Amino acid sequence: MIKVENITKNYGDVKALKGVSFEVKKGQLYGLIGPDGSGKTSLFRILTSLLMPSSGKATLSDYDTVKDYKKIRKIVGYMPERFSLYMDLTVEENLNFFATVFNTTVEENYHLIEYIYKMLEPFKHRRAGALSGGMKQKLALSCALIHKPEVLLLDEPTTGVDPVSRKEFWEMLKMLQETGLTTLVSTPFMDDAELCDEVALIQDGNILKIDTPANIAASYPHKLWKVVTENNYNTLKALDKLDGKISAFSFGHSVHLATEDRVPEDSIKKHLVDNNIKIENIEPIKASIEDVFMELMR
Amino acid sequence: MRRILYIVEKEFKQIFRDKMMKPILFIMPVVQLAVLSYTADFTVKDIRIFVQDQDISPLSKQLINKVSASDNFTLLGVSYSYEEGINEVEKNKIDVILTIPEHFSRNFNSQRKTALFITADAINSSKAGISINYLQNIIRDFQVEQAEKKGIQVKPGIEVITRNWYNPDLDYKFFMVPGILVLLVTMIALFLSGMNIVKEKEIGTIEQLNVTPIMKYQFIIGKLLPFLIIGLVEFTVGLLIALYWFKVPFLGSIPLIYMFTFVYLILILGMGMFISTITETQQQALFLAWFFSIVFILMSGLFTPVESMPDWAQKLTYLNPIKYYIEVIRLVMLKGSSFSSIKVNFLVIVLSAIFINMAAIRNYKKTA
Incomplete structure (x- = not known):
């Protein structure tokens, strides 16, 4: 459905994309995972035909993003990173506006957005600018869907949204997937990634890895420990000198420690105790995508 | 559509x-x-005028009265000294000084050539120009009036009659x-x-x-x-x-x-x-x-x-x-x-x- 072949994009001397290739199959919920500044937005703007690639080629439903941009604009639903609906129009007016611009009506495609729009309905006479972040995002999604797109492109839809709305949002994406919609979503959040069918990890304009979230997590090459102590900073400092240590990162209230396979739990414990660190808990864990990402970026 | x-x-x-x-x-x-x-509005009103009267004669009084009677001028002072007037100009209180020299009335009455002297604050050049113009008109009128009083025939020049069309x-x-x-x-x-x-x-x-x-x-x-x-x-x-x-x-x-x-x-x-x-x-x-x-x-x-x-x-x-x-x-x-x-x-x-x-x-x- 979406085919990206060796796309590069340069802004003067800055290389935003350095030869990106991946493929999204019809009906997939595909995640493009990467930190800020990794080139996600440039790629989205190329796919929506707003930007020309410096080289390479991208097609959506076999339409070339450069040559067939007019066709692309009919089949794509796009939600830019920044909320870009009219703040001074009401929820209903925004929806009607985008339906009209796409030569359709809200009634015609109401079934597509019914589930989402029901949550917005109580606020339909409220101006978009006065909505909460989560509601704005639902409205933006409704507007992106109103013309029955074949492909949905969502650029960091969950950035700046509270955790509850974020969860709701992913549920909506799953429901949309059941209607056969192909969705490409970018996000800097690793826990979003686990909800996708397939993900591409991107950094500095390069794709690091493409696989299913489960496979990616399973591909983690080292032994991983979760270490809970009173102070992550001191623990990380102490672990620096641990024999057989590969990496250690702070993960919320714990530290994820990667070691060579030969290192037993006891020797980690002993090392920490020797360094005057009080251990609350230490256990071997399975790697998450985030661990893989940190490993790839190392 | x-x-x-x-x-x-x-x-x-x-x-x-x-x-x-x-x-x-x-x-x-x-x-x-x-x-x-x-x-x-391009018409200039309320031009503040100062008269330096060195003649101090009935004739100079008449001229001063004629100036101050005009809608366009506000007479703010009469004095023998020029300094007084120019000081006021410097303080931006006076726009124009009209100087009536000594022997003005004597010369005028004996039909000798006489002169008046106008000093204008030309910071705003268009206002100064318009002010001088107005003042000259008043003086010209004054001259004709005075001459007629004495029964002197002013030499007929070319009389221009204007009519402003459309306005x-x-x-x-x-x-x-x-x-x-x-x-x-x-x-x-x-x-x-x-x-x-x-x-x-x-x-x-x-x-x-x-x-x-x-x-x-x-x-x-x-x-x-x-x-x-x-x-x-x-x-x-x-x-x-x-x-x-x-x-x-x-x-x-x-x-x-x-x-x-x-x-x-x-x-x-x-x-x-x-x-x-x-x-x-x-x-x-x-x-x-x-x-x-x-x-x-x-x-x-x-x-x-x-x-x-x-x-x-x-x-x-x-x-x-x-x-x-x-x-x-x-x-x-x-x-x-x-x-x-x-x-x-x-x-x-x-x-x-x-x-x-x-x-x-x-x-x-x-x-x-």
């Missing part, structure tokens, strides 16, 4: 929901028209009000349209619009139409004020002036759109729109006649749409001119309108 109408509807909603927009559109122009029309009382308002009306319509149209597309760029909505299948021309027309309507309403309100408040005569054809205004608005809106397409922020657009309007206004012939500009500047005014419109509105309103007298102006405006709108459409890129 449905798309265009919906964009028009959307624009109107957005304009009228903006709390500041209604006063900007409807109160500001009325105030401007009212205030500017009263203030942009017989030389009411400056008849001249200024139509011009200011043009400025208002121009500014409103240029600023509204100049801010518009760039506003969508600034708030990011253009990104969403650009991925839709909307055509460039639909977008531009949808954006132009609301402002065209607002511009025409604005013009109508201003015209009514001109006719019924300032009692400016309207001798020509109303459909003709509306036809010209219509085309003119399309030109100005196109300019605004063009500004909007080449800028990235509303601030940039505002400065550009301001730059053009100031240049156009000052070179329009409204405040200073085009004929008194240097040659190169006169040539530049051929590019100034405001100039063409002011000429037309004055011709049609005050002179009752028909289409044949304004056809050159009309043609220039039509061609420029086509040119600038094509440029704006070309320049509005849906891709970055």
Whole structure:
């Protein structure tokens, strides 16, 4: 459905994309995972035909993003990173506006957005600018869907949204997937990634890895420990000198420690105790995508 | 078509929901028209005059009385000393000093040649020039009066009788009000349209619009139409004020002036759109729109006649749409001119309108 072949994009001397290739199959919920500044937005703007690639080629439903941009604009639903609906129009007016611009009506495609729009309905006479972040995002999604797109492109839809709305949002994406919609979503959040069918990890304009979230997590090459102590900073400092240590990162209230396979739990414990660190808990864990990402970026 | 109408509807909603927009559109122009029309007066009144009287004779008293009786002058002091007068000029309390020298009346009465001396504060050169002119007229009158009293025949020179056609009382308002009306319509149209597309760029909505299948021309027309309507309403309100408040005569054809205004608005809106397409922020657009309007206004012939500009500047005014419109509105309103007298102006405006709108459409890129 979406085919990206060796796309590069340069802004003067800055290389935003350095030869990106991946493929999204019809009906997939595909995640493009990467930190800020990794080139996600440039790629989205190329796919929506707003930007020309410096080289390479991208097609959506076999339409070339450069040559067939007019066709692309009919089949794509796009939600830019920044909320870009009219703040001074009401929820209903925004929806009607985008339906009209796409030569359709809200009634015609109401079934597509019914589930989402029901949550917005109580606020339909409220101006978009006065909505909460989560509601704005639902409205933006409704507007992106109103013309029955074949492909949905969502650029960091969950950035700046509270955790509850974020969860709701992913549920909506799953429901949309059941209607056969192909969705490409970018996000800097690793826990979003686990909800996708397939993900591409991107950094500095390069794709690091493409696989299913489960496979990616399973591909983690080292032994991983979760270490809970009173102070992550001191623990990380102490672990620096641990024999057989590969990496250690702070993960919320714990530290994820990667070691060579030969290192037993006891020797980690002993090392920490020797360094005057009080251990609350230490256990071997399975790697998450985030661990893989940190490993790839190392 | 449905798309265009919906964009028009959307624009109107957005304009009228903006709390500041209604006063900007409807109160500001009325105030401007009212205030500017009263203030942009080229007649100089209340010139503050100081008389240095070294003659101190009945004749010099009579001259002083005649000056102070004039509407244009306010006599603020009479003294023997010149210093006193020039000190007041330095303090910006006096505009003109009239010096009546010693032996003025003796020389005058014995029909010898005599002179008066005028000192004017020329910081504002046009005011100084006009003041001197007024004063010379008074002195000339005075001379004739005094001569007649004595039964002396003043040599008959060439008497010039003037008649001011189309504005017989030389009411400056008849001249200024139509011009200011043009400025208002121009500014409103240029600023509204100049801010518009760039506003969508600034708030990011253009990104969403650009991925839709909307055509460039639909977008531009949808954006132009609301402002065209607002511009025409604005013009109508201003015209009514001109006719019924300032009692400016309207001798020509109303459909003709509306036809010209219509085309003119399309030109100005196109300019605004063009500004909007080449800028990235509303601030940039505002400065550009301001730059053009100031240049156009000052070179329009409204405040200073085009004929008194240097040659190169006169040539530049051929590019100034405001100039063409002011000429037309004055011709049609005050002179009752028909289409044949304004056809050159009309043609220039039509061609420029086509040119600038094509440029704006070309320049509005849906891709970055």
